[in-house]
Amino acid sequence: MKKIIWEDEFSVGVEELDRQHKQIIEVINTLADKPRMFRRFQNVSSALMELTNYVSEHFLLEEKLLQENGYPNLLEHPKKHTLYSNKIVDFCQGSLDGKRDVPTELIDFLTHWWTNHILHEDMQYKAFFKEKGVK
Ligand SMILES: [Fe+2]
Numbered sequence: 759m760k761k762i763i764w765e766d767e768f769s770v771g772v773e774e775l776d777r778q779h780k781q782i783i784e785v786i787n788t789l790a791d792k793p794r795m796f797r798r799f800q801n802v803s804s805a806l807m808e809l810t811n812y813v814s815e816h817f818l819l820e821e822k823l824l825q826e827n828g829y830p831n832l833l834e835h836p837k838k839h840t841l842y843s844n845k846i847v848d849f850c851q852g853s854l855d856g857k858r859d860v861p862t863e864l865i866d867f868l869t870h871w872w873t874n875h876i877l878h879e880d881m882q883y884k885a886f887f888k889e890k891g892v893k
């Protein structure tokens with residue numbers, strides 16, 4: 759399956775956030791390598807649990823930095839994170855219900871969501887953090 763290749767354009771200019779993004783991408787790429795393991799609900803839920811641990815930590819830090827530095831439209835960004843988390847719950851439920859298309863759809867969703875979120879939505883705060891001297 760298609761993987762996410764980290765390029766310099768993915769960098770949001772804050773070291774720890776970049777590190778977390780790289781870690782999340784790595785987990786997604788590992789999942790993309792073995793879509794077959796997703797045929798069992800238990801495997802889907804444990805893979806998502808592992809990913810969710812990294813993701814929750816990341817969302818928390820990102821939102822904290824935005825808040826601490828007085829980012830304008832503060833409520834907008836976390837909303838996107840919440841929509842993502844809801845979607846993951848849907849996938850988990852879908853897997854529990856035995857839907858056959860979960861693996862492909864899930865990996866597709868993760869790949870697209872994270873690429874788009876980092877490159878377009880997270881990228882909106884890059885200049886802001888730079889101006890604030892957050893590195
Ligand atoms: Fe974000």
Ligand SMILES: [Fe+2]
Pocket residue numbers: 779816820876880
């Ligand atoms: Fe992010």
